[in-house]
Amino acid sequence: MDIWQILQYGFIQRAFVTGTFVAILCSSLGLFLVLRRLSLIGDGLSHVSFGAIAVGLFLGFYPLYAAIPLVVLGSLLIIKLTEKAKVYGDAAIGIVSSFALAGGVILASLSGGFNVDLFSYLFGNILAISEFEMVTSLVLSFVVLLVIYLFYYELFSISFNEELAQVTGIKTDRINMMLVILTAVTVVLSIRVVGIMLVSSFLILPAVTALQVATSFKKALMFSSVSSVVSLVVGVITSFIFNLPTGATVVMANFMLFVLALGYAKYAGMR
Amino acid sequence: MEDIISVEDLSFRYGGNEAVSSVSFSVKKGDYIALVGHNGSGKSTLIKLLLGILKPSTGSVFLFGKDLHDFTHWNKVGYLPQNIGLFNPLFPATVAEVTALGLVSQKKFPKRLTTEDAEQVNQALVQMKITALSNKLVGELSGGQIQRTLLARAIVNQPELLILDEPVSAVDAETRKDFYSYSARLNREKKTTIILITHDISHSGGYANKLLFLDKRIIFYGKFGEFCVSKQMEEQFGIEIQHIMCHQH
DSSP: OOHHHHHHSHHHHHHHHHHHHHHHHHHHHHHHHHHTTOHHHHHHHHHHHHHHHHHHHHHTSOHHHHHHHHHHHHHHHHHHHHHHSOOOHHHHHHHHHHHHHHHHHHHHHHTTOOTHHHHHHHHOOGGGOOHHHHHHHHHHHHHHHHHHHHTHHHHHHHHHOHHHHHTTTOOHHHHHHHHHHHHHHHHHHHHHHHOGGGHHHHHHHHHHHHHHHOSSHHHHHHHHHHHHHHHHHHHHHHHHHHTOOHHHHHHHHHHHHHHHHHHHHHHTTOO | OOEEEEEEEEEEEETTEEEEEEEEEEEETTOEEEEEOOTTSSHHHHHHHHTTSSOOSEEEEEETTEEGGGOOOGGGEEEEOSOGGGSOTTOOOBHHHHHHGGGGGGOOSSOOOOHHHHHHHHHHHHHTTOGGGTTSBGGGSOHHHHHHHHHHHHHTTOOSEEEEESTTTTSOHHHHHHHHHHHHHHHHHSOOEEEEEOSOHHHHTTTOSEEEEEESEEEEEEEHHHHHTOHHHHHHHOHHHHHHHHTTO
């Protein structure tokens, strides 16, 4: 079967369209998170999304509907714990994510395990994305990307140095909160593509790949998106041909690109 | 003359310790103030309080006649922080991109830079003699080059108030001399108000018209000439050091 035949399938087309948007979204946001040393917030919020999806499945809602507000709530709780309770940021992520994960496990146990449903959220199933899920992902991705575009200089500025950003009149608290909320929405959108277990790699790997070879901030954003989309396309096609789990194959493609970029940067004396 | 900065009974506690204690002073337009004091005397803390980076335990700060809480004209302020070593060496921004960040304060939402802004950035790079580094990543620069880049960023919006926290700590003698003559020219020709933190008391009289000596509280605030004959100075340094410092500039 050649590539053109593969592309004729509706489920492959939906996977590419949704995956491309989510890939650009994750890689753009991921660059700001990596530079702000907030990479692990993606990991923490993916654990929160496990608990949130379990709540949705337990109550009989469409799980991603429950996940978006609950994960945003989790992200705000992390910020408030850091600000008001004098808990370190990484410790706050640990507290909220372990609480949500424990809650999810208890709900799964009470309802007899949710079986296949929960498994598909844990490891993603991009090839099973419905038209409704595709449209929802596109609309939300567009909104998040628009917010990133409108607040580009604020995000760039606080990523470079928060004190300097403050002295240019940027309300750093509000931008930080916005960044965390955008991350929460992005994590939920990525669950169908790579799954709860692999979301954070989708945020981190394209950004660190771009950092190896970028020669300006704008190019770093561009390389991060290109690397993420290439990994997605290569990962989806490879997984289809060799019958491998798609989310994991996409992450492996991301990792390979990172190794290539690292090797190139060393060879070219860039780092 | 207009007060650019007015500070009333400002204190800051960190843990149980008082880092700045009941400080009151005002800065007039066109002042060039050398802010001096021993290590740990609260100089950088005071600057951070003036810029709203730290919240005071008590007291208030007015910038350009406005309470700091309501102050929005950040395009009038340029700031160079002390710890350039804290910048992420992997940060993927060029010298021109970092300099351009100094223009963000004068932009309305959604903030966008124009071709005129690019020209302004270019002028700041020329003034700091780093045009050749324009497309270089900040992570590839030496300490002195980073400091020049951040200075370019601080002056790119032609601020009325320039606050510099040890701007020449990581640079060679020639750059230091260049910087002092440049800052003196800014102060003289454009009436830019400057506050400069320095350890170099002996040379501060050569460019600053006032000296603020801090040791958690204000020990002395006034003209350099008055400082040289002040009792506080004699108590702080002894008469021999006083003689050396006041006859060097």
